Amino acid sequence: MTDTKTRILDTALNLFNRAGERNVTTNHIAEGLGISPGNLYYHYRNKAAIVAALFERYQEQIRDLLTVPEGPLTWQDKMRYFEGILESMWQARFLHRDLAHFLHQDAELRRRYKVFVQDSLERGLVIYRSLRDSGLIEASDEELRGLLVNTWVLAASWPGFTHGLNPDATGDEALDRTLLRQGIYQIICLEAPYLRGEALDHLDAMKQEFRTGDTTMDLLFAAAEAPPARRA
């Protein structure tokens, strides 16, 4: 069995995602994996240390995913990476949800987070430029920067946004995946105007693949307005 230290992290992550860090006590975590509170505090100095450890784990994942091998990128490559990143962000969604509070409490975390964002954006810019070199997108450096920031904020905020709209189905794995896919669709929308060549050819298919109309869009755009003309 994996060691207690990482089992604590896994359990905490689950509970945090489900109920929000604020609503999960250290006793809950201990109870959640069948150990005593004292035991938990033997492994982690305090609750903040657990959060910090989860944060570290998350950062490493993202950093790895944003490390792209040499050579020209295909559009499929890029989408594959992208799904991984969104997936990681999704798995640690409680972090972004309660980020403001963590950063408010912990100056060291603040410093590290700032570096993390800067580093991620730089790596993202490298990727986008590589895509531009491959003729898959067309945009100025300035446009790329704007796009990148928007992509980042959207990706980081999407889990919290959708969870707010549909918090009833807590732990519904299928719905979760649907909402995650819709998030990818939204980011495709973000990039769509800049796509060229092969990427443009796949755009419609991509949109088709990730749009989850009936679940999410109908959640957002209620039936009140005129339907998309076709469905009638």
Next chain:
Amino acid sequence: MTDTKTRILDTALNLFNRAGERNVTTNHIAEGLGISPGNLYYHYRNKAAIVAALFERYQEQIRDLLTVPEGPLTWQDKMRYFEGILESMWQARFLHRDLAHFLHQDAELRRRYKVFVQDSLERGLVIYRSLRDSGLIEASDEELRGLLVNTWVLAASWPGFTHGLNPDATGDEALDRTLLRQGIYQIICLEAPYLRGEALDHLDAMKQEFRTGDTTMDLLFAAAEAPPARRA
């Protein structure tokens, strides 16, 4: 003097924005405007009631701002409305920051929020369509929907995002305004690819007006990478 009830709201809003709702006790609020805790509880049943009242006030503001008069819109008109909306979202930034928690706790709030988002997106769609009719933007209904959702999420998340990157200067009014303006810039970036006609003519000027390069972009993109070529 304004009545105690709204003074409580104003004080609470300030403190919540500054420190996060979680870190502001009812005693803090009372102390903040020089009344007793008991007095506060005479006016509001509990802390959640204060949040709910602020939420209500915020929703009304946004709803009003998204109610656009008849007739064709100019691009300037639209930007004017937009600034107002962003401003309102900024003033109630603690709400979006801690939204997940509030929605988690209160089923009624959840219902109202969902309706609010749907209503806002519908109103936004009306505005975008009107801009399309005026020849200021060109996009399919589907593209408009995607754009709209992204705009909403970005606008709602921007305050929390920037605050996370620079939480040291709490209450620095000048910096706050700068970050708000950068948020508008980001949304311009979002819309830019769809602009046509008169809107396109003003695009560069708009970007110029709202970009706050030295403060924010340098906050995001550290000096590590090659500078934008021009500045050297």
Next chain:
DNA sequence: TGACTCCTAGAGTAATTACTCTAAAAATCG
């Protein structure tokens, strides 16, 4: 002035919760 309602004060309480402490079991090692 007197009665009545609205508003205010502030000490006090009950419950939550992060965290501590002691001691014992389990594992590791010579």
Next chain:
DNA sequence: CGATTTTTAGAGTAATTACTCTAGGAGTCA
């Protein structure tokens, strides 16, 4: 096996904090 270190248990504590309760001031209207 004996000694030492690592891991576990779980009862207990101190502090925070949302909220209550009683009692008194301040307008208002007859």
